[in-house]
Amino acid sequence: MTDARDPLYSLRHSAAHLMAQAVTELYPGTKLAIGPPIEEGFYYDFEFPKSITAEDLPQIEARMQEISKRDLTIERLTRSRQEATALYSKSNQPYKLELIEAIPDGDPISFYEQGDWFDLCRGPHVNRTGQIRHFKLLSIAGAYWRGDERNRMLTRIYGTVWPTQAELDDYLNRLEEAKKRDHRVLGRELELFLFTPEVGSGLPLWLPKGAVLRETLEQFLKMEQQRRGYMPVVTPHIASSRLYAKSGHLSTFNNKMFPMMNDEEAHETFILKPMNCPHHIQIYASQTRSYRDLPFRLAEFGTVYRYEQSGELNGMLRVRGFTQDDAHLFVTPDQLQDEFKAVVDLMVTVLRKLNLQEYRLRIGVRDPEDDKYIGSDENWSAAETAIKQAVADLKMDYSISKGDAAFYGPKLDLMVRDALGREWQMGTVQVDYNLPERFELEYIGEDGKPHRPLMIHRAPFGSLERIIGLLIEHYAGAFPTWLAPIQVRVIPIADRHQSAASEIARQLRDAGYRSEVDVRNEKTGYKIRQAEVAKIPYMLVIGDRDIAAGTVSVRHRGEGDLGAVPIHQFMERLAADCN
């Protein structure tokens, strides 16, 4: 949250102060760091004299309520640098002293005071502590001073605050809803995937139902890509370290790669691939290419391995082995704009299919302070210009994010909002002048002379792991019919209806639908309940009446009983659902 004019900004920032005051009163000697407002609340970082736990939060919250009731006036004061420094030296607040040092000469040094408590702060704030009423402390966590892991670890307390009780309740309900949709929980309940310590952290095992989901997404995208002139390739999961030395990964991506494998006999070192591009480049470079061959589009669902820090792993959203819906497009400079736009068009098609209608574009550019990037400044600015221009031509809005580029080039990221309004990073397109240079790629132009192509790296889903994590939470596990691992469950009422039910399931499978029969000796109501819990889109109840009339009794998940229709009529409905 950055807009200081937003009234929520003041409220949240003031709530952070309120919490810091409560903490100071309860735990004298606590050192204060920073406490800004954030997207949906606020936090404050403290160095406590002795460590606290989540069990202490209710007590802090109660004290906050009490200070709110005191209804103290919140006042802004300005102090000279000398006075400010003296104030914090006396009260032993090293973090505040460091913050004062960072304030440029000439800028005012302002404080906000409420009762006998004050804090160095730019403001603005609400006028009285009594205006801060509808808040809740949420969690406690560690955070480095200034976000730098070389610094001391502080204790951060997160909270949320809203203008009204109704808005607070609404927010807390949304948190509850998010918890119910947690893809890690649903992934287990719906039997989609599994992690075991024996395989290793961040290395997912796809269960049959998850694999169906994954293959369905793959098939959809493969079809779109085939239509758009992509060619499939398949490359190995490992490569000689020489390949990655040449690409620059070895020096710039080193800390993210799994330890290397040594083949001492062959005097060779192998690397588990962290990206597919060098492999695809080998394919491009294996022949002399003509300008007539370009754009040359190589696509692969390529599995890559990255050694993410253990604490960063998070279900399917952050894993160590994952499959990108990757492709590399080798183009002439003239083709760049059109190809780039075609990629954005493909991405929009994918979003529409997945019913993710709310999204924005983020252009990730270099952080000039960082030296992890390869290639010349000219290449970088050419690539950046190309992306901005293509996006401008498409009349799409974008934001710029410094430091979010890949090491070989800037990128355009697709930021998607799910059903709960949460934002996720999905697909990405990157323009790359640098790897073609490193690998000395060429094509023969109309002039009969060699020229250097450009590369576009792109992945509309991003990775199958992440997109499926996103989709699970977006749909709360209730996938649309075309994606659902089981589309139809046939439910015979009694034993004597089993063969008719199996016949119906077989007909559906013959027609290409995923269907199964619940043959257990259970009551119909119970089988329906279990199918609903399993979030299967269609249930077909088969009893004497249906067998006599040649119909199936259709029930849709969430919609209830839809009545009896002939099987062919039900299949038409299925087909309409799946197109």
Added chain:
RNA sequence: GCCGACGUGGCUCAGUGGUAGAGCAGCUCACUCGUAAUGAGCAGGUCCCCGGUUCGAAUCCGGGCGUCGGCUCCA
């Protein structure tokens, strides 16, 4: 990686030094049933792992592994 919390049958959890428990899921049997839970019975656990303390450890101590919340929002 770092800080903190947590780790007991497939799942959710109870059990705080004295022979491991419940509900759900599973299996078996009976019931043969028309749109969100039929009943009874059975089975299932090296209490994450390794070491230590103790007559005795799920429980206490140490180490490891795993999971979760954070470490990006900079007075």
